[in-house]
Amino acid sequence: MMWKQGSRKSKNDVDEREIALDKQSKAARNDEQPGNAKSKKRAVFMVLGALLALCLAAGMVNCAASYKQAESIKRPSPEQVKKNAKTDPNADKDKVDEESQKAEEGVTDEPSGGNTGASKPETGGNSTSSGNGGSTGNNGNSGSNGGSGSSNNGGDSKPQHTHNWVPQTTVVHHDAVYQTIHHDAVVECRDICNQCGADITGNVAGHMEQSFLNGGSCVSHSNKYIETSPAWDEQILVSDAWDETVTTGYACSGCGATK
Structure with a gap:
């Protein structure tokens, strides 16, 4: 009985040690994981x-x-x-001329501003050399004159001209258009008296009776083809006469240039 109790105690100690080791390993793993996560x-x-x-x-x-x-x-x-x-x-x-002029002005505008600033000391120096005694008051006036000169140079630049193209037109007259229709001659078969040559179509018997009563000699007739209406041409109006306004070019209202 004593031996069984001792063996049970030893097993319990082993189990407790294993549990403690598992807890330590888990704690160590938990300690390592946050560091790895932070580094990642x-x-x-x-x-x-x-x-x-x-x-x-x-x-x-x-x-x-x-x-x-x-x-x-x-x-x-x-x-x-x-x-x-x-x-x-x-x-x-x-x-093209306008664009090239704008491009040249765009290039020359920047250096012009720098030259105006550099020209001020030169004008001041000239004023001191030309002045009698070289007073500072004259130098100040010369500096102001130089500034006004540069501003006047900027104001003397010519404004850009923009063409105002006005269309140039002319009137073209169009005559009326006609169509010619030809009508052929009309030929009909008629009854002609052989004695007097009268056209007795539709009245043959009456003509013969009248001639007998009047002592005439009309006793026979014959059928002949006679032109009852000559050929003729008819003019039919297709379109009326009209005037068309046509643009022939363009002219600038300011400078008179054309294109």
Whole structure:
């Protein structure tokens, strides 16, 4: 009996140790899992951040390229305008000249602003050398004069002329149209008196009786084909006469240019 109780105690101790070891292993696994999950999350966030940065960089590059392309289309260079005019023989010369002039003005406008700023010190220097004594008051006036000169130069630029094309028309007269219809001659078979040559169609007996009573000699007749109506042409109106307004070209109401 003592031996059985000792064996039971030893089995219970073994079972308790195994249970304790299982608990420790589970706790260790639970401790390791959060660390692994955190590291995985960090790696995923880093990859996503890198992809977002690449997408933003590509978008900025595409935006810059499209902006440059749009600017080049809006403001083509004079060389590009002339090149397009050569390649397209049907292009309007006036429009090509206007576009080339706009392109040249767009190119020259930016340097002109920089030159006005650089011209101020030169005007001030000239005023000090020409002034007697080189007073600062004269220098200030010369600077203001230089500024007014630059503003006057900007105001002297000629405004762009836009053609106002007015259609030039003329009136073309169209005569009436007729159709000619030909009618053939009408030929009929008639009874003709052989003695007097009278047409007695439908009155043969009466003609003979009348001739006998009057002492005439009309006693016979014959059938002959006689033209009762000659051939003739008929004119039928198909369309009336009318006037048509036709555009012959265009003229600018401002400068008189034509196309």
